[in-house]
């Protein structure tokens with residue numbers, strides 16, 4: 001009642017009861033006669049900031065059907081009372097740490113090779129390993145091949161984010177490489193076995209995204225390992241037996257991607273879509289290494 005009376009005494013304001021909540025703390029007053037010049041009166045403190053920001057000006061907006069595009073744009077700017085920014089509306093995506101894991105022989109290296117060819121601003125951390133080089137592998141590109149003694153020295157100096165003894169050989173992730181590339185805005189890809197992924201989950205939590213790569217079936221996975229012809233029969237047996245147990249770890253990952261026989265390309269596409277979707281998240285992962 002008091003507000004209604006107050007409005008009646010001010011000719012350019014009207015009281016809108018619909019804008020009041022049940023228990024109003026700041027009653028709203030809105031302008032009614034847009035094009036009239038407001039006389040020299042004290043603006044009541046009751047005007048909310050929302051009403052303030054919508055204050056129209058005397059500038060007329062030309063007819064949408066006939067007006068020139070730029071003219072209309074400028075008129076809208078004037079009416080809103082500020083110029084339209086051309087700054088990007090979405091915040092700059094944060095660098096991602098992408099952990100790619102899966103049983104031995106599932107195709108992790110093949111997937112990473114394709115991602116490397118397809119994407120920019122993505123760094124594939126070169127893991128340090130004490131295992132011997134396979135034919136075609138390059139030191140510093142596929143792995144940093146170091147002796148067991150050199151590897152243990154890195155552990156001692158706290159240079160590794162994570163390390164493990166896998167099938168009798170050491171593998172570890174150098175921390176400095178991650179820091180250097182993240183500082184340049186690169187996404188980071190870590191290729192680890194299941195045991196490594198589980199350790200990384202404990203260290204990084206949800207700040208990194210975890211992708212579990214699988215073959216379409218257990219038998220396809222075994223055939224793939226056989227066809228690779230890089231393992232001794234003893235090593236083959238260990239890998240096949242371990243794979244059974246490893247598949248149970250899938251539940252600890254964020255995504256599972258099938259690398260079906262002869263379908264490596266579509267597997268790569270799915271992983272790329274996941275990365276793109278992560279980049280579009282409103283609340284992004286924030287990783288500290």
Ligand SMILES: Nc1ncnc2c1ncn2[C@@H]1O[C@H](COP(=O)(O)OP(=O)(O)OP(=O)(O)O)[C@@H](O)[C@H]1O
Pocket residue numbers: 102103104105106107108109110111224225227228259260261262263264
């Ligand atoms: N989609 C696919 N269809 C058929 N063969 C594939 C496919 N993806 C990968 N391969 C083959 O499977 C074998 C294992 O692939 P790769 O070496 O990439 O596996 P990995 O997961 O990196 O294994 P590891 O963990 O033992 O190093 C290779 O011979 C590779 O050419």
